Amino acid sequence: MEQKLKGKEDIKDLMQKKDSFRSFPLAAITGHSLLKLSLLLAAVDPSLGGVIIAGRRGTGKSVLARGLHSLIPPIEIIDNELILEKLTDNKSSFRPISRNLDPNKPEEWDKNINQLIAKTIGIDYLNQIESIPSKVVQAPFIQVPIGITEDRLVGSIDVSASLNTGEQVFQPGVLAEAHRGVLYVDDINLLDDGIVNLILEATGREQNNIERDGLSLSHPCRSLLIATYNPEEGALRDHVLDRFAIVLSADQSIDNNQRVEITKSVLSHAENNIKFSEKWSEESDNLSTQLILARQWLKDVKITKEQITYLVNEALRGGVEGHRSELFAVKVAKANAALRGDENVNSDDLKVAVRLVILPRAMQIPPQDDDIQPPPPEDQSPPPPQSNNEESEPESNENDDNHEEEQENSDGEEDSPDIPEEFILDPESCMVDPDLLLFSSAKSKAGNSGSRSLILSQSRGRYVRPLIPRGKVKRIAVDATLRAAAPYQKSRRLKNPNKTIIIEENDFRAKLLQKKAGALVIFLVDASGSMALNRMQSAKGAVIRLLTEAYENRDEVALIPFRGNQAEVLLPPTRSITAAKRRLETMPCGGGSPLAHGLTQSAKVAKNALSTGDIGQVIVVGITDGRGNVPLGTSLGQADVNENENVNLKQEVLDIAAKYPMLGIKLLIIDTERKFIASGFGKELAEAAQGKYVQLPKANDKTIAAMALNAINEF
Numbered sequence: 001m002e003q004k005l006k007g008k009e010d011i012k013d014l015m016q017k018k019d020s021f022r023s024f025p026l027a028a029i030t031g032h033s034l035l036k037l038s039l040l041l042a043a044v045d046p047s048l049g050g051v052i053i054a055g056r057r058g059t060g061k062s063v064l065a066r067g068l069h070s071l072i073p074p075i076e077i078i079d080n081e082l083i084l085e086k087l088t089d090n091k092s093s094f095r096p097i098s099r100n101l102d103p104n105k106p107e108e109w110d111k112n113i114n115q116l117i118a119k120t121i122g123i124d125y126l127n128q129i130e131s132i133p134s135k136v137v138q139a140p141f142i143q144v145p146i147g148i149t150e151d152r153l154v155g156s157i158d159v160s161a162s163l164n165t166g167e168q169v170f171q172p173g174v175l176a177e178a179h180r181g182v183l184y185v186d187d188i189n190l191l192d193d194g195i196v197n198l199i200l201e202a203t204g205r206e207q208n209n210i211e212r213d214g215l216s217l218s219h220p221c222r223s224l225l226i227a228t229y230n231p232e233e234g235a236l237r238d239h240v241l242d243r244f245a246i247v248l249s250a251d252q253s254i255d256n257n258q259r260v261e262i263t264k265s266v267l268s269h270a271e272n273n274i275k276f277s278e279k280w281s282e283e284s285d286n287l288s289t290q291l292i293l294a295r296q297w298l299k300d301v302k303i304t305k306e307q308i309t310y311l312v313n314e315a316l317r318g319g320v321e322g323h324r325s326e327l328f329a330v331k332v333a334k335a336n337a338a339l340r341g342d343e344n345v346n347s348d349d350l351k352v353a354v355r356l357v358i359l360p361r362a363m364q365i366p367p368q369d370d371d372i373q374p375p376p377p378e379d380q381s382p383p384p385p386q387s388n389n390e391e392s393e394p395e396s397n398e399n400d401d402n403h404e405e406e407q408e409n410s411d412g413e414e415d416s417p418d419i420p421e422e423f424i425l426d427p428e429s430c431m432v433d434p435d436l437l438l439f440s441s442a443k444s445k446a447g448n449s450g451s452r453s454l455i456l457s458q459s460r461g462r463y464v465r466p467l468i469p470r471g472k473v474k475r476i477a478v479d480a481t482l483r484a485a486a487p488y489q490k491s492r493r494l495k496n497p498n499k500t501i502i503i504e505e506n507d508f509r510a511k512l513l514q515k516k517a518g519a520l521v522i523f524l525v526d527a528s529g530s531m532a533l534n535r536m537q538s539a540k541g542a543v544i545r546l547l548t549e550a551y552e553n554r555d556e557v558a559l560i561p562f563r564g565n566q567a568e569v570l571l572p573p574t575r576s577i578t579a580a581k582r583r584l585e586t587m588p589c590g591g592g593s594p595l596a597h598g599l600t601q602s603a604k605v606a607k608n609a610l611s612t613g614d615i616g617q618v619i620v621v622g623i624t625d626g627r628g629n630v631p632l633g634t635s636l637g638q639a640d641v642n643e644n645e646n647v648n649l650k651q652e653v654l655d656i657a658a659k660y661p662m663l664g665i666k667l668l669i670i671d672t673e674r675k676f677i678a679s680g681f682g683k684e685l686a687e688a689a690q691g692k693y694v695q696l697p698k699a700n701d702k703t704i705a706a707m708a709l710n711a712i713n714e715f
Contacts (some may be wrong), residue, residue, distance in 0.1 A: 024269055024278040026067035026287065029060060030262050037336075038246045038356055039068040040287070042224055044294045044335040047206065049245030049328050050225030052188070054236075061228035062186060068226070069141045069182050070612040071288045078103050079133040083116050095161065095169055098219040099176045103134045108220045140181030142174055144199070146190055150465045155200055157213050157483040163501070166490025170215060171174030175199070175208045178223040189236045192464065192514070199225070200243045213483050236434075245328035246356050290339065296339040303330060303345040310419050314354050318362025325361050329353040338460075346418040363436075469510035480509035516557045517616025520573055520609045521546060521708050522602050524623035527563035528593040535623050535672060536561065540584045541701020542621075546708060547577045551711040556615065558605055559584065562598035564591035566635045569601060573609050595628025597635035598651070599656045606665045621708050622662070624671045627681060628653050650681065657689040667691030670707060 026036060036052060042051045053061045071624045078101045082109035097110040109117075117132060144153070155173035175183070175198075183203065188196060202208040209220040227244070229236055241247050269276040277284070333353040337345045467481030486508040492502040525539045537699045540561060546557050557580065571583045599620075606618040628649055660667050665688035671682040686693035696703060 024063045025277055025284050026064070026071060028265055028269075028280045028283075029063060029067060030265065032060065032064060032250065034356070035064055035248055037352070039064060039226070040071075040291060040330055040339060041335040041356075042226070042246065043068060043072055043332055045298055046222060046224040046339055048331045048335060049243070049324075050203065050227065051246045051248075052227045052229070052236075052241065052244040053248060053250050054229055054231055055250030056232060057230055060185075061250050063183050064250070065182070065226045065228065066141070069139070071222075071284065071291055072139045072182065073288065073292050075100065075139050075180050076103060076134055076136050077101060078109075078113065079135045080113070080116075082133040082135075085122050095158070097155075097170050097172060097176070097217055098179065100137075100140060100152070100179045100181065102180070102219075103132050105384050110217070110219055117197045125598060140178055141184060141316055142178040142181060143186060144174060144191070144195075146187055148174065148191075148195060149463070149478070150198065151194065153195060154202070154210055154212070157215065157486060157488050159479075159482045160488030161482070163489050164489060168487045170210075170217065172219070172347055173208075175202050175223075176219055179219070179221055183225050185224040185225070187229055187233070188227040188240070189229040189231075189234045190660070193237070193556045194275050194464070196240055202216075202238065202245065213480070214487075218523060241536040242322065243359075244325055245324075245332065247360050248356070257440075260455055285579055294338040296334070297341060297343065298335065300343050301334040301337045301345065302343060303334055307333070307345055307350060307419055311358070314358050315362075318358055320358060320361045325358050329357040332357050344418070347420045350420055357645045376594075401446060404526065436565070461513030464512050464514045466509040467512045469508060473508055473510045474510040475513070477509040477511045481507050484509060518614060519595060520556045520558065520559045520606065520615045520618045522560060522573075522578055522605055522606060522618065522620045523626070523704075523708075524567075524598050524602050524620055524622040525559065526593055526598075526622075527561035527562045528591050537621055538701050538704055542704035542708065543571065543580055544577065545586065545701060545705035547575065547580055556609070560598060560601050562594050562601075565594055565597075565630055567594055567598035567601040569605060573605065573615075592630045593624075593628050594630035594635045595624060596632040596656055597630070598622075599653065599660075600635075603656075603660070603663060603665060608665060610664060617666065618664070619666045619668060619708060621704070622667060622682075622685070623672060623704065624669070624682065632656075653685060654688045655686050660689040662690070665689075668707065669693045670704060671695045 026039070029036070035051075038051050042048050053064065055061050080096050096113045096116065098108070098113065101109055101113060106114075121131060151173070154175055155171055155174050158169045158171035161171075180671065183199070185196075185199065202221045203223060203225045206220060206222045207218055209218045210216070225244070226615065228250075228545050230487070265276075304695055308326070308330060311333070313325045314327045315329070330353070333345045333349040336349040336352045337343070340349075463477070466477035482501075488504075489502060492504075495498070496502055523539045523543060525535050527536055539561075545555050546555065556573040556575050557571070558569065558573045559580075560567050560569050562568075571580055574580060597624075602620045606620065609615045609618060631649060632652060657667060667686060668691055669682045669686040671693065673695075682695075683693040694707060696707075
């Protein structure tokens with residue numbers, strides 16, 4: 001029997017060993033020296049702000065994150081299961097809110113764990129911390145799924161436990177499970193913006209506050225945040241990038257030999273990961289030991305005021321916005337000093353901080369320097385004594401007193417802290433480093449899926465979160481409804497013992513759905529005057545160009561020419577190229593310029609499109625010089641308008657345009673008149689609508705289509 005049990009224990013140990021060797025060792029990864037250093041610094045100080053890794057597919061982003069996790073030392077946690085086993089009362093009602101709690105930090109314990117420990121050990125449990133059941137486990141590595149919901153992320157009511165107890169029982173979410181470990185977010189640019197905001201808020205505060213489903217509680221969330229994304233699949237919001245301390249690219253230039261080495265390493269690891277990891281065990285152990293010691297050194301590391309001033313000046317010279325750069329840079333410099341095993345920040349630490357934090361946020365090109373490697377821990381042993389000749393011994397003894405006095409004087413002077421002699425950033429430079437400047441490159445990637453708007457609905461789309469309905473419920477959120485009703489089932493069954501689950505009207509929750517919204521581009525074309533034919537030809541070409549890309553983004557296109565006394569909806573909103581070509585075969589031109597009626601017709605089409613729920617924004621692209629000579633009353637067939645009212649035509653057009661922002665309509669005016677004959681009224685028209693004005697005397701279909709796409713993503 002003992003042999004059998006021993007065999008089971010050996011199998012269990014072997015399985016645990018295989019799990020620990022499953023990840024690719026960080027030391028075995030070829031290249032990526034900056035990223036390795038960044039991850040180690042973030043592991044030294046998890047409150048630093050996290051690391052985000054950008055890069056194309058297959059560049060080792062996930063491998064780097066998992067390789068770092070294998071170096072993080074184990075943690076000691078309170079053994080909740082053992083405490084619950086000793087508890088004789090209702091265990092569900094005292095379920096701990098938090099996970100991975102440190103037994104030596106009672107200030108982080110939630111009320112439930114305090115009640116549990118008090119019931120099992122005694123009221124005076126704070127004086128008996130050493131007797132609290134604990135265990136040592138590997139630091140958690142929690143990956144956030146792309147389709148995660150808000151209740152799974154932050155936590156919500158446990159329906160089954162609440163049904164049994166008749167009380168609200170909290171079920172911790174992913175943020176609680178990642179406490180004191182690694183929270184890994186892959187493809188962060190594909191996550192819902194609300195989910196990303198919740199992650200950043202909880203990790204930034206180091207605490208997750210839950211205010212939902214009738215719950216009001218909080219738990220600690222001190223985790224190392226690592227995120228990755230592929231810029232080709234969509235840009236990331238500047239706000240998200242700025243919340244991370246370090247943002248670097250995993251794209252690196254490697255030669256043939258390095259590619260061969262990478263391929264051989266991956267194949268060797270896949271063939272026998274245990275043997276491969278044992279090959280790199282010495283380097284991994286050294287990095288892990290260096291990381292443990294650095295965490296101990298960190299609290300004693302000091303940085304001077306002059307060194308902080310240097311970092312602030314570097315941020316100012318780089319034109320960095322906000323104060324996060326220098327705050328993160330100070331933490332990075334201190335973490336790098338701790339990684340070296342030093343209590344004082346030196347010039348090399350400041351250079352690392354500028355390179356990793358300030359430089360990616362600046363608009364300057366970095367100097368050509370060698371790759372920065374993780375610093376080896378400094379040797380604390382004194383230097384070996386130098387051998388002197390017997391003849392020189394008397395002279396050295398005579399100068400001992402003077403040498404000691406000079407040393408005392410130099411030790412007493414603290415006016416010259418260790419600061420780099422030169423600034424790294426050149427304020428006169430304006431070049432961009434493509435490998436590091438991810439903040440500025442994100443702004444230039446207009447036209448991708450990350451810039452498209454999303455609309456909320458209660459009828460169609462992806463289920464985002466529940467809400468309390470107002471009026472009739474179209475789609476019931478069953479999960480949220482059960483959570484709302486669960487705490488009251490015990491009392492309700494006393495009145496209706498024949499029913500298993502009793503749902504009342506106040507318990508119902510509706511689904512809030514989210515779907516990708518397209519854009520409607522309305523081309524409002526001036527078909528009057530001698531240049532009308534050229535404008536219409538360019539607008540027709542732009543319509544066809546936009547429709548070729550409309551299917552993927554769910555965009556629609558409409559065309560409204562105005563001539564004579566009225567504006568006509570020549571092409572209603574459509575995504576069909578065939579319908580557009582058929583409608584655009586006839587292009588009337590010539591006559592007056594009823595600009596006021598054209599703006600009114602565009603507003604009606606836009607309002608109808610927004611009411612359907614499939615359009616998130618409307619862009620009216622006015623191809624005109626802004627000169628309107630037909631009053632709106634004449635276009636609407638009202639009574640004859642006196643000629644004296646022509647003086648109010650300009651104000652009439654401006655008044656109509658001023659209503660566009662209230663209707664949620666964006667206006668882009670493309671003035672095709674040459675600069676020396678342009679009236680300038682087109683610019684006034686755009687300003688009245690809080691829109692944009694562009695002067696393009698030789699605008700063709702390609703240029704107009706590009707301007708419309710930019711307007712969709714920039715407004």
